[in-house]
Amino acid sequence: MRRTITAMVRTPLGATALALLALVLLTAAFAPLLWGDQADATDTGDLLAGPSAEHLVGTDNLGRDLLLRTLVATRLSIVLALCATAVAVGAGLLLGVAPLLLGRVLGRAVTWFTGIAVAFPGLLLALFFAAIFGSTATAAVFALGLAGAPSFARLCQNLIAGIEARDFVSAARVGGIGRFRVLFRHVLPNIGEPLIVNATVGAGGALLAFAGLSFLGLGVQPPEYDWGRLMMDGLRGIYANPLAALAPGIAVVVAGLAFNLTGESAARSLGISDDVILTAIPRRRRARAEHAALQAADDAASAENAPVLEVEDLRVDFAGANGTTVHAVRGVDLTVGTGEIVGIVGESGSGKSMTALAVAQLVTSPGTVTARTLRFLGTDPRALPAARRRRLLGTSMAVVFQDPMSSFNPTMRMGDQLAEVAVEHAGLRRREARDRAADRLASVRITSPRRRLRQYPYEFSGGMRQRAMIGMGLMVSPRLIIADEPTTALDVTVQSQVLDLLRAIRDDEGTSILFISHDISVVAELCDRVLVMRAGELVEELDVKDLSSATHPYTRALLAAVPHMSTDLERPLATLATLEVDEQRSGRDTGASAAVLGRDLDQSEVSSR
Amino acid sequence: MTTLTTRLAEDDRQLGDHRWLRFAIRRAGRLLVSLWVLITASFLMIHLVPGDPIRAALGPTAPAAVVEARRESLGLNDPIWQQYLHYLGGLFRGDLGVSIGSQLPVADTIAQRLPATLLLAVLAFAVAILIAIPLGMAVAVATQRGRARGLEVGFSSSTVVVGSIPDFLLAVALVAVFSVELGWLPVAGREGPLSYILPVLALALGPAAILARILRIEALSVLDADFVRTAHAKRLRSARITLRHVLPNAVTATLTLGGLLLSGLVAGTVLVETVFAWPGLGSTIVGSIQTKDYPLVQGTVLVYGVGVLLVNTLVDAALAALDPQSTAAAA
Numbered sequence: 034m035r036r037t038i039t040a041m042v043r044t045p046l047g048a049t050a051l052a053l054l055a056l057v058l059l060t061a062a063f064a065p066l067l068w069g070d071q072a073d074a075t076d077t078g079d080l081l082a083g084p085s086a087e088h089l090v091g092t093d094n095l096g097r098d099l100l101l102r103t104l105v106a107t108r109l110s111i112v113l114a115l116c117a118t119a120v121a122v123g124a125g126l127l128l129g130v131a132p133l134l135l136g137r138v139l140g141r142a143v144t145w146f147t148g149i150a151v152a153f154p155g156l157l158l159a160l161f162f163a164a165i166f167g168s169t170a171t172a173a174v175f176a177l178g179l180a181g182a183p184s185f186a187r188l189c190q191n192l193i194a195g196i197e198a199r200d201f202v203s204a205a206r207v208g209g210i211g212r213f214r215v216l217f218r219h220v221l222p223n224i225g226e227p228l229i230v231n232a233t234v235g236a237g238g239a240l241l242a243f244a245g246l247s248f249l250g251l252g253v254q255p256p257e258y259d260w261g262r263l264m265m266d267g268l269r270g271i272y273a274n275p276l277a278a279l280a281p282g283i284a285v286v287v288a289g290l291a292f293n294l295t296g297e298s299a300a301r302s303l304g305i306s307d308d309v310i311l312t313a314i315p316r317r318r319r320a321r322a323e324h325a326a327l328q329a330a331d332d333a334a335s336a337e338n339a340p341v342l343e344v345e346d347l348r349v350d351f352a353g354a355n356g357t358t359v360h361a362v363r364g365v366d367l368t369v370g371t372g373e374i375v376g377i378v379g380e381s382g383s384g385k386s387m388t389a390l391a392v393a394q395l396v397t398s399p400g401t402v403t404a405r406t407l408r409f410l411g412t413d414p415r416a417l418p419a420a421r422r423r424r425l426l427g428t429s430m431a432v433v434f435q436d437p438m439s440s441f442n443p444t445m446r447m448g449d450q451l452a453e454v455a456v457e458h459a460g461l462r463r464r465e466a467r468d469r470a471a472d473r474l475a476s477v478r479i480t481s482p483r484r485r486l487r488q489y490p491y492e493f494s495g496g497m498r499q500r501a502m503i504g505m506g507l508m509v510s511p512r513l514i515i516a517d518e519p520t521t522a523l524d525v526t527v528q529s530q531v532l533d534l535l536r537a538i539r540d541d542e543g544t545s546i547l548f549i550s551h552d553i554s555v556v557a558e559l560c561d562r563v564l565v566m567r568a569g570e571l572v573e574e575l576d577v578k579d580l581s582s583a584t585h586p587y588t589r590a591l592l593a594a595v596p597h598m599s600t601d602l603e604r605p606l607a608t609l610a611t612l613e614v615d616e617q618r619s620g621r622d623t624g625a626s627a628a629v630l631g632r633d634l635d636q637s638e639v640s641s642r
Numbered sequence: 643m644t645t646l647t648t649r650l651a652e653d654d655r656q657l658g659d660h661r662w663l664r665f666a667i668r669r670a671g672r673l674l675v676s677l678w679v680l681i682t683a684s685f686l687m688i689h690l691v692p693g694d695p696i697r698a699a700l701g702p703t704a705p706a707a708v709v710e711a712r713r714e715s716l717g718l719n720d721p722i723w724q725q726y727l728h729y730l731g732g733l734f735r736g737d738l739g740v741s742i743g744s745q746l747p748v749a750d751t752i753a754q755r756l757p758a759t760l761l762l763a764v765l766a767f768a769v770a771i772l773i774a775i776p777l778g779m780a781v782a783v784a785t786q787r788g789r790a791r792g793l794e795v796g797f798s799s800s801t802v803v804v805g806s807i808p809d810f811l812l813a814v815a816l817v818a819v820f821s822v823e824l825g826w827l828p829v830a831g832r833e834g835p836l837s838y839i840l841p842v843l844a845l846a847l848g849p850a851a852i853l854a855r856i857l858r859i860e861a862l863s864v865l866d867a868d869f870v871r872t873a874h875a876k877r878l879r880s881a882r883i884t885l886r887h888v889l890p891n892a893v894t895a896t897l898t899l900g901g902l903l904l905s906g907l908v909a910g911t912v913l914v915e916t917v918f919a920w921p922g923l924g925s926t927i928v929g930s931i932q933t934k935d936y937p938l939v940q941g942t943v944l945v946y947g948v949g950v951l952l953v954n955t956l957v958d959a960a961l962a963a964l965d966p967q968s969t970a971a972a973a
Contacts, residue, residue, distance in 0.1 A: 146679070149675070149676045149679050152676065152905070152950065152951070152954050153905070153947060153950055154905050154906045154908070154909035154910075154950060155909075156906070156909040156910070156912065156913070157908075157909045157943070157946055157947065157950065160909075160912065160927060160928075160931065160943065161683070161684075161687065161943055163931055164687060164691075164930075164931045164934075164936070164939045164943070165687055165690045165691050165692075166692075167698075167934075168931065168932060241808045244808070244811075245808060245810055245913050248810055248913065248916070249912070249913065249916055249928050250928070250932060251928070251931060251932070264810075264811070264814065267814075268814060268817075268917065271814070271817060271818060271822055271829070272822055272829070275817075275818035275822050275823070278814045278818065279814065279815060279818055282811040282814055282815065285808070285811060286806065286807055286808075286811065289806060289808075290803075290806055293806060393875060395871060395874055395875055397787065398787055398789070399787065399788075423877045423879075424877075426877050427876065427877030427878075431875075432872075432875035434868060434871065434872060434875075436868055439867065439868040439869065440868045440869055440871070440872045441869055441872065442869040442872075442873070442886075442887050442890075442891065443869070443891065444890040444891055444964055445886070445887070445890070453876070453878065453882070453886070454876050454878075457876070457877070457878055457879070457882070458877070502872075505876070
């Protein structure tokens with residue numbers, strides 16, 4: 034506990050909360066001693082007065098100073114709230130451990146009953162008990178305590194369920210140790226801290242609730258007074274002196290916040306809750322898109338043979354911590370011709386997916402994309418006004434992502450997700466769009482497409498989802514499909530189905546495909562041309578026919594890492610690192626790229642700006 | 643071929659219906675059991691009162707004969723199981739007993755008072771939602787990926803503060819400012835549309851702040867989800883992405899909490915009605931507790947409890963409609 038407090042003081046929120054709490058508790062302790070008599074002193078010459086230099090908050094109907102009364106009322110308000118919290122925790126603990134002690138059937142019943150009681154708001158339960166116990170301060174303590182018990186019981190049950198699952202409790206049980214012993218030796222010590230933290234937060238709630246009950250006239254009765262009672266009296270004279278009702282109200286909120294924040298920051302330093310009230314997301318340098326000279330939009334989609342996609346010197350940078358910049362893509366040139374399938378291959382972190390996202394204009398901040406040339410269908414999408422850019426990319430470019438499980442909206446029917454593309458870009462009506470969606474699902478070989486359209490993503494298998502994703506891309510007539518590792522998450526059979534599908538689309542429609550993969554054998558099977566990427570740069574570009582005679586050591590390493598039927602399974606499979614050593618030992622001139630190879634295989638280079 | 647497709651379609655419809663049916667049955671079962679617990683608790687209330695409830699209600703000066711007669715007329719001298727059956731039977735006929743104080747049927751008093759409270763609660767919830775959803779979503783989009791830090795800190799701290807002010811206190815503060823200082827709005831009572839503004843705001847602002855805060859946090863994580871990137875790749879309009887793809891996925895946790903806040907809001911009418919002297923059920927329940935008019939307390943507690951149960955059930959149904967997968971898993 035002491036460690037927790039030390040940890041709390043170090044955070045601004047925790048320090049503020051503790052200071053506030055200390056202030057409230059000190060007032061509770063000393064205000065009645067210092068001003069108790071003065072607060073009861075009546076002054077018939079100064080009844081129901083507004084704020085003045087003498088009485089900062091004014092006076093009540095007997096001429097008593099309301100500021101002093103508010104301060105003195107701190108003790109009673111706090112004490113009653115703490116008593117109510119103690120009752121709530123005690124009763125909640127009893128209900129909470131009951132399932133542990135009572136055995137299965139009775140325990141279930143208690144848990145079940147707690148579940149029902151928790152659904153009712155505390156105030157309603159408090160009113161129920163207040164009706165039974167009567168309208169006195171003591172009755173209100175019990176009414177509020179019992180009203181708060183169900184939520185503490187629920188908390189205990191959850192905590193205990195977590196602990197019971199742990200090994201040492203099971204071991205103690207198996208070892209024949211009695212239930213009470215297990216409870217006191219193993220369970221209670223382990224739920225103590227979260228319970229205290231929640232009780233602190235609960236005390237804040239009890240304070241507000243008690244003020245509410247007293248305010249309704251169901252709590253503290255005159256001549257005693259707490260904040261709620263003062264508010265009730267103040268409300269009657271609100272026209273004469275609004276501050277009379279507001280001052281005790283402010284006191285309630287401040288004290289309530291003190292308990293709440295103390296509890297929450299304690300929870301945070303204990304790592305119990307990960308609520309994000311005032312936590313700041315680490316400040317990231319806001320990167321600005323510095324576009325290369327914008328190219329005027331020329332509608333020269335003229336020549337039939339013009340490449341679908343032309344990119345020169347593509348760079349993607351991420352502003353990292355401490356002013357460093359991560360260069361994820363460092364000057365990539367690539368073209369994709371009409372009806373061509375171009376593969377980009379490389380290991381994780383080589384920048385190939387980032388290249389795909391950059392081409393698709395889908396890199397989000399803090400990433401920035403620059404390129405000397407970026408032309409899609411002869412037009413630089415960056416130079417277009419937003420609406421036209423959306424239309425161009427929406428109708429002519431389709432993107433297929435790696436993870437088909439998470440790439441569909443789980444709360445929307447598949448049919449609607451496909452149809453909205455055609456509604457948005459082809460101006461179809463919903464009905465027509467749905468017909469087209471059924472047609473496209475059929476064309477990606479999904480059976481009974483009409484039925485499938487009414488289903489949600491979770492009702493599709495992984496391979497089916499990936500085909501549906503491709504089908505979604507076909508809702509308009511794309512000239513380019515960017516497929517970012519579309520087969521990585523799929524098993525081999527499904528993978529070859531997806532590859533066949535992509536090839537068929539190219540053969541039938543003449544659609545170009547930019548295919549990203551880490552698997553060089555897949556790329557070799559599907560693509561016409563292969564780009565090999567390494568640490569954000571292109572290291573080699575070659576026709577797929579020439580792949581077997583690749584000269585670059587990294588490409589050879591990738592090829593060699595694919596096991597064949599003839600691979601000797603007694604030996605460990607080749608990895609990029611060992612191959613690289615072999616290459617160097619063979620005395621080949623590997624040039625500058627060998628230096629790149631020597632670095633960690635998984636990271637793009639980080640440089641300081 | 644046609645027959646096959648039709649059959650498949652039919653199969654599917656049955657399957658879908660089935661899932662909903664199972665969910666509905668399970669949920670209705672829980673509602674009935676909770677209702678039974680509530681009714682039993684409200685029946686037992688008068689029997690749990692220490693001493694003689696009728697003596698307490700009529701005061702120490704009431705003649706013993708009057709007390710005895712009232713006991714007899716309320717059936718308190720019958721065996722308890724008989725009283726219980728009588729109470730249950732009365733509920734089925736819409737008979738909630740007779741008030742000790744006014745001698746009027748409790749059901750009539752409630753029927754007369756309920757609309758004012760119901761309207762207040764419904765309006766307050768609508769206002770809370772109408773504030774919370776656009777606000778939370780807008781701030782989420784604006785503060786995405788660490789942008790607009792100032793806005794984020796301001797939003798977070800102000801929603802925490804507003805959210806932790808209890809509704810009756812907010813009500814007093816609103817009265818002090820808008821009725822007493824500025825004189826724009828009536829200080830109390832229920833006359834004309836203007837009189838609704840302050841009570842509704844007092845009930846709605848706190849929940850609205852809490853909901854907006856939670857919605858922002860939820861929406862922030864959804865904005866980073868893969869399927870939102872898919873939606874961007876489909877080049878949808880950003881309004882459509884926000885409303886159709888982000889919001890439904892962000893709203894589940896918000897709605898779960900919203901249900902709790904809504905039932906809290908139903909109970910909150912009790913305090914807010916007292917501040918504004920609102921002629922609703924809230925002032926009835928407080929008055930009847932103070933005068934120990936137990937049949938009236940029983941009736942109003944029952945009505946409030948049923949309201950809470952209905953709210954919880956509606957929220958569950960809305961959640962199920964929004965999140966089909968969890969319905970399927972739960973059923």
